[in-house]
Amino acid sequence: MFESLKPSKLYSGVFSSYNAPLNVVWIENGLYVVKRACIFSAFISENIKNSNKYIFQNWAINSIDNNRDLNKSLSVFFILAFEKIDCVEDFKDTLSKWWYLVGSFDINKGDTIFTKSSPFGNRNFINSFTKGIVSNIFGNNYCFILSDCPSTPGTEGSPVYLTNR
Structure with a gap:
């Protein structure tokens, strides 16, 4: 499935045939809240995917035969939706603005x-x-x-x- 997805592009609607409902749990006012969600879209970080090639060269996750590819699994981010999103383009625009904002933070050693x-x-x-x-x-x-x-x-x-x- 992920082989067809290219990095640095927001994909929506490609998971509809795979999309089993998920339970998302959080605490609000001291009580557990559970809501059903589904995968709305996915994003593959090109920076993480390329960095993984040399940082995690010989690592494997949950694999007896050391055959899992971390480059693919650690670079994928899923965006969950609790309700149907009516205007996909507005949502994509909001996510793009958020992604730009996150990338502009200045973080340094010692912070x-x-x-x-x-x-x-x-x-x-x-x-x-x-x-x-x-x-x-x-x-x-x-x-x-x-x-x-x-x-x-x-x-x-x-x-x-x-x-x-």
């Missing part, structure tokens, strides 16, 4: 950052925060951030927040 645990990890860790510093920045266009923030199991890939200067 203080916070991470918030992912809703896809252990329920006991949902909405947990950790604090650390940026230890290194590397990869194509500095797409990877190495930090000393503690990571609870299952929360890898969580949001990272840069403190105000």
